Amino acid sequence: MSAGQQDGNFKLNLNGQEVAWSGEPAASLADVIRDQQGLTGTKIGCRTGECGACTVLLEGRPVVSCLIPAASVQGQQVETIEGLARQEEFQSLMTAMQENGGVQCGFCTPGVMVTTWAWLQNPALFNGDLGSALKNNLCRCTGYLGIIRSAEQVLAGRGAGV
Amino acid sequence: MSELRTKSPADLSAKLAGETRYLHDMNFPGQLVGAIYRSPYAHARILSINVEQAKQVEGVVAVLTADDLPSYKYGPTKFKDWNLLAKDRVLFIGDEIVAIAAETKEAAQRALELVEVEFEPLPGLFDPEDSLKPGAPLLHEDVEANKPMQVSVSRGDLEEGKRKAAIVKGGRYYSNRIYQGHLEPVGAIASWSDEEGITIWAPSHIPYRARETYAAGFGLPEDKVRIIVPPIGGSFGSKYVLKVHVIAAALAMATRRHVKIILDRYEDMITAHPRVPLTFDIEIGADEEGHFVYKELTVYADAGARVYWSPNVVSTVCTRADNIYHFGSVKSEGYLCYTNNSPTTCMRGFGNAEMLFAVESVIDEIALDLNMDPAELRLKNIVHQGDTTLHGYRLDTCKLDECIEKVKELSGWHRRSSLPPYRGLGLAVANHVSGFRAIDPRFDGSTAVIRLKQDGEIEVETGEVELGQGMSLTYARIASMILGIPEAAILVKSGDTGRYPFGIGTLASRSTVMGGNAVQKAARSLAVKLKELARETLGEAADFREGAAVLEGQTYSLSEMASWYRARHAGEELEIKETYVPDTDLPDATYFGHPSPNYPFAAHVAEVEVDPDTGRTKVIGYWAVHDSGTIIHETMAKGQVLGAIAQGIGWVTMEDLLVKEGKVMNPSMMDYRMPGAKDMPEAEVFFIEGEDPNGPLGAKSIGEVALDPVPGAIANAIAHATGKRGYALPLSAEKVWKSLQNA
Numbered sequence: 001m002s003a004g005q006q007d008g009n010f011k012l013n014l015n016g017q018e019v020a021w022s023g024e025p026a027a028s029l030a031d032v033i034r035d036q037q038g039l040t041g042t043k044i045g046c047r048t049g050e051c052g053a054c055t056v057l058l059e060g061r062p063v064v065s066c067l068i069p070a071a072s073v074q075g076q077q078v079e080t081i082e083g084l085a086r087q088e089e090f091q092s093l094m095t096a097m098q099e100n101g102g103v104q105c106g107f108c109t110p111g112v113m114v115t116t117w118a119w120l121q122n123p124a125l126f127n128g129d130l131g132s133a134l135k136n137n138l139c140r141c142t143g144y145l146g147i148i149r150s151a152e153q154v155l156a157g158r159g160a161g162v
Numbered sequence: 163m164s165e166l167r168t169k170s171p172a173d174l175s176a177k178l179a180g181e182t183r184y185l186h187d188m189n190f191p192g193q194l195v196g197a198i199y200r201s202p203y204a205h206a207r208i209l210s211i212n213v214e215q216a217k218q219v220e221g222v223v224a225v226l227t228a229d230d231l232p233s234y235k236y237g238p239t240k241f242k243d244w245n246l247l248a249k250d251r252v253l254f255i256g257d258e259i260v261a262i263a264a265e266t267k268e269a270a271q272r273a274l275e276l277v278e279v280e281f282e283p284l285p286g287l288f289d290p291e292d293s294l295k296p297g298a299p300l301l302h303e304d305v306e307a308n309k310p311m312q313v314s315v316s317r318g319d320l321e322e323g324k325r326k327a328a329i330v331k332g333g334r335y336y337s338n339r340i341y342q343g344h345l346e347p348v349g350a351i352a353s354w355s356d357e358e359g360i361t362i363w364a365p366s367h368i369p370y371r372a373r374e375t376y377a378a379g380f381g382l383p384e385d386k387v388r389i390i391v392p393p394i395g396g397s398f399g400s401k402y403v404l405k406v407h408v409i410a411a412a413l414a415m416a417t418r419r420h421v422k423i424i425l426d427r428y429e430d431m432i433t434a435h436p437r438v439p440l441t442f443d444i445e446i447g448a449d450e451e452g453h454f455v456y457k458e459l460t461v462y463a464d465a466g467a468r469v470y471w472s473p474n475v476v477s478t479v480c481t482r483a484d485n486i487y488h489f490g491s492v493k494s495e496g497y498l499c500y501t502n503n504s505p506t507t508c509m510r511g512f513g514n515a516e517m518l519f520a521v522e523s524v525i526d527e528i529a530l531d532l533n534m535d536p537a538e539l540r541l542k543n544i545v546h547q548g549d550t551t552l553h554g555y556r557l558d559t560c561k562l563d564e565c566i567e568k569v570k571e572l573s574g575w576h577r578r579s580s581l582p583p584y585r586g587l588g589l590a591v592a593n594h595v596s597g598f599r600a601i602d603p604r605f606d607g608s609t610a611v612i613r614l615k616q617d618g619e620i621e622v623e624t625g626e627v628e629l630g631q632g633m634s635l636t637y638a639r640i641a642s643m644i645l646g647i648p649e650a651a652i653l654v655k656s657g658d659t660g661r662y663p664f665g666i667g668t669l670a671s672r673s674t675v676m677g678g679n680a681v682q683k684a685a686r687s688l689a690v691k692l693k694e695l696a697r698e699t700l701g702e703a704a705d706f707r708e709g710a711a712v713l714e715g716q717t718y719s720l721s722e723m724a725s726w727y728r729a730r731h732a733g734e735e736l737e738i739k740e741t742y743v744p745d746t747d748l749p750d751a752t753y754f755g756h757p758s759p760n761y762p763f764a765a766h767v768a769e770v771e772v773d774p775d776t777g778r779t780k781v782i783g784y785w786a787v788h789d790s791g792t793i794i795h796e797t798m799a800k801g802q803v804l805g806a807i808a809q810g811i812g813w814v815t816m817e818d819l820l821v822k823e824g825k826v827m828n829p830s831m832m833d834y835r836m837p838g839a840k841d842m843p844e845a846e847v848f849f850i851e852g853e854d855p856n857g858p859l860g861a862k863s864i865g866e867v868a869l870d871p872v873p874g875a876i877a878n879a880i881a882h883a884t885g886k887r888g889y890a891l892p893l894s895a896e897k898v899w900k901s902l903q904n905a
Contacts, residue, residue, distance in 0.1 A: 034187075039180075040180075040183060040186070040187035041179070041180020041181065042180070043184070043186065043345075043346070043395070044186065045345045045346065045347065045427070045831075046347075046427040046830070046831045047426060047427060048427065048830055048831065048832060050830070050831035050832050051345060051831050053345055080180070081179065081180030082179075082180055085178075085179040085180060085181075090179075093178075094175055094178040094179065097174075097178055098174050098175065098178070098797070099797065100797070101797045101798065101800055101801035101804065103174050103177050103178055103630075104630035104631060104632070104798075104801055104805065105177075105344075105345070105346070105393075105394060105395050105396040105397075105629060105630025106174070106176075106177025106178075106182050106393065106395065106630060107184060107344075107345040107346040107395030107396055108345045108396075109177050109178055109180075110178075110180040113178060113180070130839070131839045131840045132840070134838065134839040135838055135839065135840060137838075137839070138343075138345065138831065138836055138838060139345070139839075140342075140343045140344065140345055140396050140398070140805070140808075140809070140836065141396060141630055141801070141805045142801055142804060142805050142808075143801070143803075143804030143805040143806070143807055143808035143809075143842055143845070144804075144808060144838075144839040144842045145804050145842060145844075145845060146800075146801060146804065147839070148839065
């Protein structure tokens with residue numbers, strides 16, 4: 001593809017900033033984000049794309065970063081939990097998650113937050129249904145209802161101009 | 163930042179922002195990668211081990227076999243059947259033979275491929291009943307008949323009970339091998355220094371028992387082993403004591419560098435220590451009016467190849483449910499059996515939830531035969547406040563009757579007789595403990611340290627461990643209510659055997675009551691000390707109220723008070739250490755005794771819809787009513803119940819760690835299906851509150867009793883929907899479909 005691939009140096013647009021990384025082009029995006037960029041909010045639970053703990057946004061859509069070769073997303077916008085956490089509405093989602101019991105051990109939580117955030121930005125992406133949006137995010141602690149209620153609360157609050 | 167933010171390591175807002183650093187996120191300079199060569203055979207003699215080639219791989223720093231390590235018999239319970247690495251024989255697929263430390267994952271992987279082990283396969287035992295048969299090969303030479311433990315419990319006159327019985331129901335039930343499904347895979351980082359000994363960073367929720375166990379494994383004094391617990395990314399029983407921890411330690415000792423081992427999901431699942439699978443032969447008899455007259459039980463438990471916590475599970479199976487009903491007379495025989503399966507251990511519910519699946523199923527069968535409402539039959543037989551149960555539990559509080567009435571109301575139980583075809587409502591009840599005396603017969607209480615910091619914040623240290631269940635928030639709330647200061651000014655710290663007070667560990671639903679009582683006691687003592695300090699400093703008319711010293715309308719903040727104390731005490735901080743020692747009895751040789759400060763109860767109703775064409779069950783409604791005393795932190799308590807409902811739905815309708823001749827057939831999250839958001843119905847959780855005299859602020863436990871009734875409730879709902887009783891968990895689509903075909 002690019003000249004970068006041959007010498008093992010790549011560029012990534014991560015949380016709105018261009019960052020460079022070097023290594024195997026097929027290294028997983030999750031590993032590059034965690035090991036090279038030090039952004040450990042993206043968790044690795046299974047490495048088979050099943051648990052969703054490593055979910056990040058790629059051009060605004062939630063994807064499991066453990067299955068994506070890092071070199072393949074050059075030129076695209078990648079956002080991790082660390083990037084989203086800076087946004088104002090993210091704070092209301094955090095508060096709602098605490099109030100509604102959407103978080104316990106916290107290991108799946110960054111992935112859940114990324115997906116929920118994506119749903120809040122564009123529910124139509126998931127036919128409006130948060131349950132469908134969360135189909136790739138396993139949570140063993142909360143029983144999901146707290147997560148769903150939190151997202152709905154943020155959506156309702158937004159409608160009310162809060 | 164949110165006002166809810168605390169400064170505790172387990173702070174929820176840090177988790178939500180992705181800031182919490184779990185074991186996976188920790189790294190040390192020069193750290194090595196650890197890897198384990200595991201047995202491909204379920205049972206085999208090791209003829210030779212050759213690691214010469216593996217040692218030559220560039221980047222490999224250490225390759226260890228049993229010959230390089232001490233060989234003490236050790237283990238976390240009184241059954242000492244662990245080794246550090248296998249020497250002569252392997253006992254299950256995944257048994258650890260060679261440990262490797264390398265500079266990179268790739269080097270460790272290459273070395274693993276070059277390890278040469280010659281095996282002589284031996285006949286394996288895969289069924290617990292077969293293991294007990296005469297002539298079966300002995301898996302541990304010093305344990306007779308592959309039976310490390312047998313429980314015999316007998317109460318009342320069983321023969322008399324049998325004579326009185328007008329109706330008898332029962333049969334053979336099976337509970338399945340399920341995977342705890344912690345999202346964070348198992349792992350450890352270890353280091354060694356001559357002065358300090360072994361340090362292990364391990365997400366264990368019983369770090370002190372881990373310290374004791376691992377010290378014995380290496381022949382070291384306990385103060386030469388330190389366990390530091392990072393935030394735990396889910397456990398449900400899987401992260402107590404693990405061979406991975408000791409293997410990382412052995413590698414660190416050999417290399418004198420930090421060694422990190424994180425199991426990948428496959429390795430985690432083949433060596434997972436799943437819930438102990440049980441085979442129950444159960445019979446319950448009732449008289450014509452529906453009063454129970456006896457319960458008889460024989461149970462076979464699969465310990466797997468080595469003992470983790472299965473013995474305690476078997477004792478729970480044989481006793482706990484007898485403290486929820488007046489059975490009249492009971493007899494239980496429990497057999498713990500070694501097999502060549504991966505070792506099994508506890509999972510949330512710890513024997514009780516499994517047993518209640520069988521008991522609650524049988525009770526519904528009796529109700530059906532008596533043509534009686536299952537809720538009515540339960541109300542006729544349950545224990546009440548003030549009772550001493552069959553095995554000696556003293557019930558200072560019990561609102562189980564109210565739980566049943568309330569769950570009937572919430573669920574619309576009267577709809578039961580008029581539901582459409584293939585829809586069903588099922589009810590089940592449960593009890594549990596809040597800590598259990600026999601977990602550690604030497605001591606079962608808890609200690610808390612509470613300290614006034616220079617900035618006026620309060621630090622609480624505990625030996626219990628936060629698992630995400632909300633322990634830190636609960637403790638902060640207890641201290642906050644007693645001291646009259648905001649929760650946000652309280653920092654709860656735990657999980658380091660080198661720094662914090664001794665604790666038994668967070669198991670047997672201990673944390674709220676045992677640890678909470680210690681925190682309550684320490685906070686009360688601190689309040690007294692603060693009042694004294696105010697008087698010493700300001701004069702006899704001073705007081706301490708609402709988090710401040712007060713004199714004649716003038717208030718002095720906690721940070722001022724901290725300065726006063728320092729000025730008077732050589733710069734020291736005001737610190738109190740209190741130990742809560744519960745008024746419990748170690749159950750005697752017949753398993754009689756009052757083992758817990760208090761006992762929570764619950765009644766649940768599940769509503770299901772079964773698709774007759776596929777057999778697939780969908781849980782479409784769920785109501786959970788709990789008596790957990792005073793609810794200290796309602797959001798976290800509800801979270802425990804909702805999480806348990808999801809876990810129970812998985813357990814009953816889809817989850818099964820399939821093992822064929824010792825080999826796990828579905829070791830991935832794709833093939834081991836756990837519930838997702840779409841599997842969870844709308845669920846209503848209701849607490850019947852009331853102060854228990856033995857709990858902090860009146861609280862009882864919640865974590866496990868939340869799961870205990872779920873399998874029974876769903877199983878009963880499926881039986882109601884289909885007219886067919888399921889005897890073996892999971893009640894998967896396939897099994898339900900088959901039962902529908904056998905009309």
